[in-house]
Amino acid sequence: MGSKSRIDLQKKQLEKAKSKALVGVPKVIRDLYLKVDKPKDKRSSNEILMEVRYGLGCA
């Protein structure tokens, strides 16, 4: 098998594995989940973090 085919196969396997990532999440991880029902800031956490980290427009 060529290296490109091998990489493609690995990508497919990874995507399949990731699609099941949220099935059977260990309790130790679920215990860390936050309740974010009514966020004060509706942007994604990552967007807010980039603003906290670098300031507006600097990320």
Next chain:
Amino acid sequence: MKHFVLEDSSFVIAVMDPGDVFHRDAVFIFKKILECKDRVIVLIPSVVFFESIVTLIRKGISHSEIEDKFWKLLHLSNVINVPIIETMAFKLCKRLSGNSDFLQMKTSDFVIANVGMEFDAQILTFDKGMRKRVFPTHNEIYYCSSLDTDGESFGDETSRFISDMEIALGEDIPF
């Protein structure tokens, strides 16, 4: 010999927030790390706590809930909090003198790279900017998602992360 993995604020928040766009990617990796629990130490630098707390407060999460979750994270047997001390910065400066990439680093990049290099750790982040700036200095930094990678020089680096961890641990970690 233990192997070290450093989790950036963007990674920690993605694990904790089920609504985060990187949540699935982060949980996938965290599960893999937990499977190697007795051989892998997760490093959380102090700056990660500060950034994560500020971010989550701004999102509207209560102080008590943030405190509760971070205590739970700290109480995991393979997680350690790494304080930032000045001597580490001096050591990194010495290692990087003459390296032009160093000049592109921002404070948070510098601190994270600093701790990562000190422990020879693999660094997990969902901050593309940091990934790009730290990589030339410390290539064991990984953006483990296919999201938002169009036009980037890198894609989902989960395979590279797992492959490098396999080499470090000397054993296979199946998907």
